[in-house]
Amino acid sequence: MGGGLARPGPGRVPGHQPGLPWRAGDLGPVVAALDRLVAVGTPCPVPDLPTAREALAGELPEPALDLLDGDSLVHLDLRADNLLLTPAGAVLVDWPHACRGPAWLDLLTLLAEVDRLGEEGLAERVLTTSALTRDVEADVLTTVLDGFRAFFLHRAAQPVPPGLPTLREFQRVQGEALARWVARRRAPAR
Template sequence: MVWDGVGGNRLAWAELPETVRKSIEVALGSAVVDAVSQPGGFSPGFAARLRLADGRRLFAKAICAAQSVDAVAFHRREVCVAGRLPATVAAPRLLWHGGGDDWAALVFEEVDGHNPRLPWRLEDWARVHDALVRLARDLTPSPVDLPPLAADPDLFSGWRSLAADPALAAWLDPWTRDNVDRLAALEADWPEAAAGDTLVHGDLRADNILLAGERVLFVDWPHAGVGAPWIDLLGMLPSVVMQGGPDPAEVWRTSPLARGADPAAVDSLLAAVAGFLLHGSLLPDPPGLPTLRRFQRMQAEPALAWLRLRLR
């Protein structure tokens, strides 16, 4: 089965508090007459295409702290990124944000498009890959003053956490369990490996991509930071394989984004990503996100297989 990344737990428009709905309608200057929920992603919040009484069509998302404090923080951080992206960047424009103390709400221009079809089709992947190359070019140097991805050196610490927790490490396969210390050492170098001056999306996968006619747009930017231009491709490839796409080693061998990347830096960051996914997949479900751990596990397997191939 190809996992589509649908969490299946979105709020409907009618389930939002009246104060939130009214604040959106007042800000937009027109009543919402229809809201079509968009199921992709894992947030338990609201995400829908809106049709207004004046005929305009927009996209809105909202979440409250009672559902997920982390998700509220992510929504608010996305304001800091999306609101400052140059108009030339392949991303929807942020039109409004608000929500008060307990809620975070954002409204974007609507994109008449769809996520890539799954399993991945080669023509769709070729389009997305070409767009990734352009995105890295357009965002180098970063047009937004954001911290480097490595500003939080503990962002990737999965292998080190597993090395320190024998009970959790016991769930690993024999090769992985025998190499935990080696993988932890590789992971520890990820801040230096990720260094660069490109604005990186930080969370690319099929449900954060829209194909709209000839355009490819990238949505959901709360995890953005500054780093090496090849990071988004590397971080995305495990999900591409999981969803029926091409072999990551072959993509990496032929991609302009990988050209010139230090192999040791690639190994370090790939180890960091694989450890993050695998360690996360062994933890309890976070509140409101019942499918996240399974999704992480299904990406961890191809990430680790690719890493093992590189470490031979």
């Protein structure tokens, strides 16, 4: 386990999860991996995956759902514990929520965690500079972030599922952090 890399064994990828708080140095390889995913995953090469709209129907407000059209392969659950940083770049792991959606969706949902647990301003810098998001209208991104805010806060109010005692607290914290980010994005420029 030296050097921060896990010793590879059968079925294991050599690497480590990004450290928290998020730093640009760890985020860079992840953004590059998402760029590659869009390049090879658009149009979506996996037949019969649900659309992001279908996967999140009943979970997000309609205004957000209406913005989720696209035909890119989407992970839909990116955060530090679903990523490995390896010598060759970032690897996305744990794909049970895979779907088809806009090319920018994975980066946006990851940046929700980066905004909460990262260097100040890092999430906004990436939104404005990444090829995946820089040309997407700010209102579109903010509306989808607000939809995820509603999703997390709604989920946080549900009973705790067996075996996942910290899930609802995580959802509450993430929903409240998204509410703050959405408010900052909607605040008039000074």
